[in-house]
Amino acid sequence: MFNEELHEDEKDPKVDLEIDLLLQGIYRLSGFDFRQYMRSSITRRVQHRMKVEKLPSVTRLLEKVINEPAFLEKVLNDFSINVTEMYRDPAFFHSFRENVIPVLAELDEIRIWHAGCSSGEEVYSMAILLQEEGLFHKARIYATDMNEAVLNVAKQGVFPISKMKDYTKNYFLAGGKHSLSEYYTTDEHFAYLDPALLKKIHFAQHNLVTDQSFNEFHVILCRNVLIYFTVPLQNKVHDLFYSSLTDGGFLGLGIKESLRFSKYGEAYEEFCGFQKIYRKK
Numbered sequence: 373m374f375n376e377e378l379h380e381d382e383k384d385p386k387v388d389l390e391i392d393l394l395l396q397g398i399y400r401l402s403g404f405d406f407r408q409y410m411r412s413s414i415t416r417r418v419q420h421r422m423k424v425e426k427l428p429s430v431t432r433l434l435e436k437v438i439n440e441p442a443f444l445e446k447v448l449n450d451f452s453i454n455v456t457e458m459y460r461d462p463a464f465f466h467s468f469r470e471n472v473i474p475v476l477a478e479l480d481e482i483r484i485w486h487a488g489c490s491s492g493e494e495v496y497s498m499a500i501l502l503q504e505e506g507l508f509h510k511a512r513i514y515a516t517d518m519n520e521a522v523l524n525v526a527k528q529g530v531f532p533i534s535k536m537k538d539y540t541k542n543y544f545l546a547g548g549k550h551s552l553s554e555y556y557t558t559d560e561h562f563a564y565l566d567p568a569l570l571k572k573i574h575f576a577q578h579n580l581v582t583d584q585s586f587n588e589f590h591v592i593l594c595r596n597v598l599i600y601f602t603v604p605l606q607n608k609v610h611d612l613f614y615s616s617l618t619d620g621g622f623l624g625l626g627i628k629e630s631l632r633f634s635k636y637g638e639a640y641e642e643f644c645g646f647q648k649i650y651r652k653k
């Protein structure tokens with residue numbers, strides 16, 4: 373469904389074999405399983421690392437991965453694409469506020485899981501939204517990622533001040549009701565989010581490929597993560613999401629992602645189809 377076009381040189385069968393061996397090696401050494409990630413995206417990451425390190429072949433890169441733990445970490449980081457922002461795709465959050473919030477308002481407790489939360493911008497966006505809608509006090513927010521380094525950033529709730537202008541624009545487009553600056557203090561370089569927001573968010577390392585469900589949720593957001601997975605792997609993760617959602621629970625995907633071709637296409641209602649908000653039937 374998300375097949376990115378491969379360039380001809382990326383289709384070289386020898387390189388493909390070397391990458392198979394690299395991914396197998398990484399899995400054996402670290403437990404991180406990238407074997408069913410989109411090959412085009414993995415290949416580009418590998419080529420980038422080879423260029424930076426001036427390595428002549430994938431096999432030489434594998435040798436370094438095997439012999440140098442710090443280099444293995446570097447490659448693992450390369451594979452975890454962490455691009456994110458507050459109120460990314462503001463229309464998604466606007467739609468969530470307009471359509472999902474009234475349903476959640478009826479619940480006594482709201483459990484939300486942000487799967488693949490990166491450095492936390494998406495989670496804090498949701499926390500502020502829930503606060504403005506008067507639901508924050510009854511929400512339990514879980515935010516997970518496979519990458520411990522970005523989780524450590526997320527836990528701090530500190531973002532470069534240079535980004536807050538764009539985030540403020542997104543916040544208003546997403547239907548923000550006050551001023552984003554009410555939720556943080558600043559110094560010369562950074563914006564520090566209100567500690568009251570941090571208190572309710574449980575950050576934890578969790579790998580969608582290899583780990584199990586850990587609770588039952590009313591909302592799961594997994595945005596801009598599955599786009600890097602092959603369809604069989606997406607289906608495996610959808611098994612996890614389906615079994616982790618309450619009946620009538622909501623699943624929010626990224627704008628370029630869809631349930632349409634997954635094996636769960638019929639199991640969800642397209643609640644806000646255009647914004648990729650689905651509701652478990």
Ligand SMILES: C[S@@+](CC[C@H](N)C(=O)[O-])C[C@H]1O[C@@H](n2cnc3c(N)ncnc32)[C@H](O)[C@@H]1O
Nearest residue numbers: 452453456488490517518519579580581595596
């Ligand atoms: C592009 S970011 C998306 C962040 C946020 N959801 C957003 O939409 O802005 C993708 C995140 O997914 C995480 N990720 C990739 N594979 C994962 C896996 N198997 N399990 C958990 N997280 C994963 C990456 O570490 C990265 O932080």
